[in-house]
Amino acid sequence: MSALVRLDDVSVSHDGVLALSGITLTVEPGKIVTVIGPNGAGKSTLVKVALGLLVPQSGTVTRRTGLVAGYVPQRLDIPASLPLSVRRFLRMAAGKGDVAAALDRVAAGHVMGRQVRDLSGGELQRVMLARALLRQPDLLVLDEPVGGVDMAGQAEIYDLIAGLARDEGRGVLMVSHDLHVVMAATNEVVCLNRHVCCAGHPENVARHPEYLALFGPRVAASLAVYTHVHDHAHRPDGTVEHIHVHGPDCRHG
Numbered sequence: 001m002s003a004l005v006r007l008d009d010v011s012v013s014h015d016g017v018l019a020l021s022g023i024t025l026t027v028e029p030g031k032i033v034t035v036i037g038p039n040g041a042g043k044s045t046l047v048k049v050a051l052g053l054l055v056p057q058s059g060t061v062t063r064r065t066g067l068v069a070g071y072v073p074q075r076l077d078i079p080a081s082l083p084l085s086v087r088r089f090l091r092m093a094a095g096k097g098d099v100a101a102a103l104d105r106v107a108a109g110h111v112m113g114r115q116v117r118d119l120s121g122g123e124l125q126r127v128m129l130a131r132a133l134l135r136q137p138d139l140l141v142l143d144e145p146v147g148g149v150d151m152a153g154q155a156e157i158y159d160l161i162a163g164l165a166r167d168e169g170r171g172v173l174m175v176s177h178d179l180h181v182v183m184a185a186t187n188e189v190v191c192l193n194r195h196v197c198c199a200g201h202p203e204n205v206a207r208h209p210e211y212l213a214l215f216g217p218r219v220a221a222s223l224a225v226y227t228h229v230h231d232h233a234h235r236p237d238g239t240v241e242h243i244h245v246h247g248p249d250c251r252h253g
């Protein structure tokens, strides 16, 4: 198959509680699929299913034969007290990979000799990305790649990720809380709240009533700079009828 990974009607329960229901999605080479959704929506569960770390109770997951995946988890579980240089941290994961080249690719060559515990949020995310790139992955799976990074840093990291897809043909499946910051670097957005509320091109998702219901008027207002939400209709007599937009069920999962 041409897709790197395909989920078809996948459902997952944790201890009898449904975390994902009927999820279908595909990641193609060179394309970025971003999963957005509130806390507890099942985003991390979904990426673990895509990676094969978690087996769904129903549905099918198909990975391209010989697929190499690079994973950046949401949290790095290294004790803060542990002395560990970036060089050593990357060498531990390197195999035959070129550590210096991977760090250069993420514009972080200057942190090679630093301690992992001393890195800024943005530097740490770049190092984690470099570590994933050492495997020369066909598919990059990134669980909140800009956690702890300021707005300017976020844009730089998303640019970097966009380059990895566009210039190197890697497929990217990533998780984010924010649609508007990933818009430029995403081919498809999947809005998740245990089930897929809506999916498609970022601008269309931003307009979708279920997206607006899920993320509320504050986020919807911040999106107004990117998209026009048509919330009223013009009656034939010239008066304006306001339309209240509600999503059917996303608010309650």
Ligand SMILES: Nc1ncnc2c1ncn2[C@@H]1O[C@H](COP(=O)(O)OP(=O)(O)OP(=O)(O)O)[C@@H](O)[C@H]1O
Pocket (backbone or CB within 6 Å): 014, 015, 019, 037, 038, 039, 040, 041, 042, 043, 044, 045, 046
């Ligand atoms: N191993 C597990 N055992 C039991 N419940 C789990 C397990 N992993 C996740 N869950 C539950 O499944 C639901 C989805 O969790 P998940 O971590 O996938 O959500 P998320 O969208 O990534 O959340 P967040 O934005 O907070 O990281 C949550 O209610 C969570 O408590």
